[in-house]
Amino acid sequence: MSRAQRLLDLIQVLRRHRRAVAGTVLAEELGVSLRTLYRDIESLKAQGAHIDGEAGVGYVLRPGFMLPPLMFSEDEIEALVLGSRWVSERADGPLGKAARNVLAKIGAVLPAELKNRIDTSGLLIGPGEPIAAGDGELAAIRQAIRAERKMEVAYADERGNVTNRIVWPVALAFFDRVRVVVAWCELRNGYRHFRTDRIAALELSVERYPRRRAMLLKEWHALQGVPEQ
Template identity: 55%
Template sequence: MSRAQRLLALLQLLRQHRFPVRGEQLAEQLGVSLRTLYRDIRTLQAQGARIEGEAGLGYLLRPGFMLPPLMFSPEELEALALGARWVNERGDSHLAAAAQSALGKIGAVLPQPLHYVMEHSGLRIGPSEAHKSDDDVIYQLRLAIRQEQRIDIVYCDLKNQHSTRTLWPLALGYFDQTQLLAAWCELRQDFRHFRTDRIATLTRLPGRFPKRREHLLQAWRKSLFDTETPPGSKPTGRN
């Protein structure tokens, strides 16, 4: 590994951590001595990287320092190509277009050998037997999740009974047979899951739901495994 590659690898490692990481750990992952690591950190700091910390306490890369876009390994490019192909087959048309656009931007600045690796990757996505969801419903769900908006839906259950629900959409899971929405249901006062192919209509409501989505996601995950949590306990207000 050249020194330039090692500096980029060090930046990548630092970007993966939200909290300070010890120099010994970084040096071990890079396969260099602690002395070399400290020298590399000083070099990156001199080049403008906002790396905070010191020996013995750990280091943290603050946001705002952009990595050069060309430094992808062949495995990383194959992963990107495979992921984009999966999205193209399984995602809604807006997401599929975004995946192709992202690959196009990356491919436009790659050197020819790496562009060939990504363009002609032999990793493919097989056919899907998933129940097809309405393209606009998935698109609107993604927007509502991103913007933390409440939604009204008309839902058809397995008995073909229709009901109207007001939901706080939290996450959208892509499974082999269907997509599944995880949400807080105002009617049931609890977390519920809804097959997206059974959502007849969807309307995004103005305003945001009264608690941050990351906090709701934590409570949702806890509800999946904590049987002692009383059902129907309502989340508290937005922090």
């Protein structure tokens, strides 16, 4: 592995860790000696990377540092193609269009032989159940999540009984057959999971919910015992 590729890999590893990570962990993941790792970290700092930490404490990369465009490996290209095709087929229309645009943009800057891997990938998405909510509902939910805005929903339970609720949407989970909104429900005063196919009506509120979404999501992860991604 060239030194330039090693530095790129180190940046990618640091980006995956939200908190300080020990030098020994980084060295093991990259397959280099601890001495080489320390030298590479100093090289990145000299190039402008904002890496906080020190030997024996751990390292964390602050946001904002950009390296020249990376060259994707074959596995990375296949991961991009497969993920984009799944989103294109199984998410709502606007998100599917965005996934196709991502592939087009990536293909435009790749060398011809790698661009051909995108066009001729043998990884396909099989047919599945229709999305259990329309494009409008899913797009509106995603908008509410991004803007941290409350939603007013009419929600039907398994018996068809409808209740009107004000919820704070924090995440949207895509399963094979259903889509589920993770939200704080003001009516129940707690976190609830709402199937999008049971939302009879939905309206975005102009009011933002009082706590930051990142903190709500972290709290939900802890309560559910679900590892953070």
